[in-house]
Amino acid sequence: MEKPRSAPTLDDVAKMADVSTATVSRCLNSPDRVVEATRKRVLSAVDALGYTPNFAARVMAAKRSFTIGAIIPTMENAIFARGLQSFQEELHQRGYTLLVSSSAYKPEIEEEQIRTLIARGADGLLLIGHDRDPKIYDFLSQRKIPALVAWSYLPDSKLPSIGFDNRAAMFDLASHVIELGHTQIGVISGLVDGNDRARLRVQGIRDAVSGSGLEASNLTLVETSYEIENGAKAFRDLMNADPPPTAILCGNDVLAAGALRQAQEMGLDVPGDVSITGFDDIELARIVSPALTTVHVPHREMGRKAALQLVEMVENQTTGTGEQLATRIVNRPSLGKPASG
Amino acid sequence: MEKPRSAPTLDDVAKMADVSTATVSRCLNSPDRVVEATRKRVLSAVDALGYTPNFAARVMAAKRSFTIGAIIPTMENAIFARGLQSFQEELHQRGYTLLVSSSAYKPEIEEEQIRTLIARGADGLLLIGHDRDPKIYDFLSQRKIPALVAWSYLPDSKLPSIGFDNRAAMFDLASHVIELGHTQIGVISGLVDGNDRARLRVQGIRDAVSGSGLEASNLTLVETSYEIENGAKAFRDLMNADPPPTAILCGNDVLAAGALRQAQEMGLDVPGDVSITGFDDIELARIVSPALTTVHVPHREMGRKAALQLVEMVENQTTGTGEQLATRIVNRPSLGKPASG
DNA sequence: AGTGGATATGTAAGCGCTTGCATTTTGAAT
DNA sequence: ATTCAAAATGCAAGCGCTTACATATCCACT
Structure with a gap:
């Protein structure tokens, strides 16, 4: 009885459940394509072994990562936190994982991060604001990576945007x-x-x-x-x-x-x-x-809508329409009339 | 002249530079193992094609991701921001990428995130605090995933920790x-x-x-x-x-x-x-x-030291020693003597 | 019992990369 | 010139998964 020295694989599960790897894979990804009895057997093998699918292998074979990347200017303060939070909640709902990185407001870092996220197989990207080197837009469209801009709405931009004026x-x-x-x-x-x-x-x-x-x-x-x-x-x-x-x-x-x-x-x-x-x-x-x-x-609304739109773009290969959101002034005591007329 | 419909691969580069894929790979990963002339040829092919290595494929083949995962209780406020920032800076220095996710202070979410990060091939993990289901520790040690605890130092814990008392x-x-x-x-x-x-x-x-x-x-x-x-x-x-x-x-x-x-x-x-x-x-x-x-x-110090220690654990298969950091009281006006003796 | 279409499962070919090993090339020493 | 170790490169086997396609099994009807 050797203990497994590393992660169990699909193959181990398949052997244990006495089925082919294809069946195990189907059990995990489209359970309804497998008959109940088999499924049960497979699933119990899965947790007997403590099997977790290897993400890299899955991405490679499926050419799909169910991962969305977001690059925000900073994580040091809360400016993007709330919006990103609801963005990620909505993504999670839809079965996607969010990968966040920050650019420290530096264009060249943002560019590097974009490449990194794509190399990691991101299915789509959320970017903040419209200003960036045109060649990034070219790169994105050439690679056919769905991308969306948030925090700034512009009607005629290279990328659809969800944000405000x-x-x-x-x-x-x-x-x-x-x-x-x-x-x-x-x-x-x-x-x-x-x-x-x-x-x-x-x-x-x-x-x-x-x-x-x-x-x-x-x-x-x-x-x-x-x-x-x-x-x-x-x-x-x-x-x-x-x-x-x-x-x-x-x-x-x-x-x-x-x-x-x-x-x-x-x-x-x-x-x-x-x-x-x-x-x-x-x-x-x-x-x-x-x-x-x-x-x-409306950070939460913006995050949520961005998620919906981006997932839609990814799944149906659509271009995305963008949406303008309303802001409003909140009056609090820091603003008053000037001292003397 | 067809435009590439998707990302160029190592193979494309190899053909263009008229070498084998092995050579291209070496050019990128251990340049000194390739003679200058060849390397130049390869590199120019690389950027002629705008080649970016496919991360999933690389992880799979190398069984190494140069990625460290961190799971923090929350991103909603700045409590972990500064420490994490320096953690990631130090990792970046050493050629590692940081993947952060938050558990919303929920143990079951933390557990899921741990599995996710491992499935994504994280070479090591940073966790906050010591309290968690023992079976998580078993899982980690069985899978031989180097992990380190921060924000709380305990001398005799399952995982080495860098933090304070x-x-x-x-x-x-x-x-x-x-x-x-x-x-x-x-x-x-x-x-x-x-x-x-x-x-x-x-x-x-x-x-x-x-x-x-x-x-x-x-x-x-x-x-x-x-x-x-x-x-x-x-x-x-x-x-x-x-x-x-x-x-x-x-x-x-x-x-x-x-x-x-x-x-x-x-x-x-x-x-x-x-x-x-x-x-x-x-x-x-x-x-x-x-x-x-x-x-x-000392958030920054804690982040930096955690990074150093974790990288050390990953690269040299060591166990990690942990370290206790000093805190100090900062007196500011919110604290005074009680009103009447 | 026999039939056929639907349903369930298996087979095997990749996905893009790294790396051990085999082969070729190089260049210094004979 | 010849030799041979060292250096450079190529070959090819995977890494763990998904999925088109092939095959086997099922069950409702004749």
Whole structure:
């Protein structure tokens, strides 16, 4: 009686149940094609042996991995967490596994990750945002890999997208801020290079400013990478302007949280001395005090719909239609009227 | 001239470079075993074709995947993010890829994930905490899969572990709180079932309480799952006690943030009316105001060392020694003396 | 009992790669 | 020139699975 030194294989199961490997395979993949008695015998052999199918072998033979890859800019904060969570729940429902990797907001890493995921046999890919080297799109279409963009909706893009209109969302928020009477507006944006979401959000603010008759000089912008400390630093810089802004719009909630902390450290009252807004409505926005006025993004809905659409694309070889989702402004205490008219 | 309908294979490259597939394979895996001229020819064929090795095939043939799997309880908050980040950076350095999945704190999901990762050919596994069904340990050792536990150090465990002494860390913090003069202590713990870290932290508090001559009745405990809202709810419950606690120790920073928010909503001053402490020292602890007194865990060091150790175990078939890391208390404004002596 | 179509199972050919071993080439030393 | 070990390359056998196709078995009707 030798103990198996490594994983039992289909063959071991087949021998034990006294059937062919084909039958064992069918038992596992399409049980109804096997008669009850045989199936029982096979299944009991399976767990007597503790058999687990070898994934690599299966992928290779079936040319199908039931795996979806997703590449997000970062896992360090919660921005993509909730959406990804429901994306993966929905995939799980449909029998797919999600493989996630992060690109640290770097295009070249994203490209490498895409290749890696494909080499690993991903049946489809979820990407964030539209900005990337065109040759990646060529590669994807040449290899016929279904791919979908999330977090940014664009009607005429190379890949179908499920997301929202970043420009319009920020336009609305900025307009709201201006209506409250703010005229000196500060902006803390994420790096716009290769990031259409950041770029479009800034554009939304610009449009709102010029649309409401303010001068470009009423607007001061700092661009920085998405980290709390950078939000704090940018806040310091912005408040050095003369006159200092009375409202600061941040590219996301993380930057806003950093700005808020810095304001407190500088002894400034929010929103009394200065208003601060975020974007995304992640948990953080409600935890800080005062809680952040922000743009609510329907993360869960987005994740779920992206999963459905991507699975549809994979299974029926369709192109995917994309869908625009609505955002809404969430008013919380971090935004108020400017101090003196 | 037909365009390739799917990915080019080793064979395509071999034909184009007019060598055997073996040579191409060697070019890619041990370049020094191939003479320069040939190598050049092969490599240029590789990128003329845009060849990417098929991962499944490679794993199958080599019986080695250069992949490490990690299963963490949750990705929803940042508790494991930083440690995992450095774990993966270190792995990347060493040529390994990290596959992460989360178990949502559910043992049965963790078990499934372990099987999945192994089926996918993971060369080694990182697990969080020691509490789990013994048959999982049997399975792992029978299959000879190197595995390492992090976030909790225990000298005599089935698997080597790299982490800290959860009991001692919390004992120190609780002792410190008691020294400040607090006698009514509230505890918001994570679910202890199947979670040795949560269990040991509570134990540390109990030990500190009884060790300093307080009665068990001075201690009120609420157990709940690790979510912000639950921290808030637990806080409400605890403050209903008579007398209410003057200090509340939370099982982690997330629960503490929830408690803090709730305190503010109830119009209580922290630490004036009640002190609150966390555990982990994630970014959140510094963002909330007042910032949280908490236990600092050397996440990055832990991640890095775990990676080194696990790779060592995988490559040299060693057993792994484990290592205990030191934590330290970080004093921030959320903890103060009780109101009246 | 005999028949035929449906149903269940078996056979075997790959999937794309790595690697032990066999073969050829190389080049230094004779 | 010749020899021969070392270096470079080729050959071919798998790795564990799926699946088209072939074969065997079943059962409802004559």
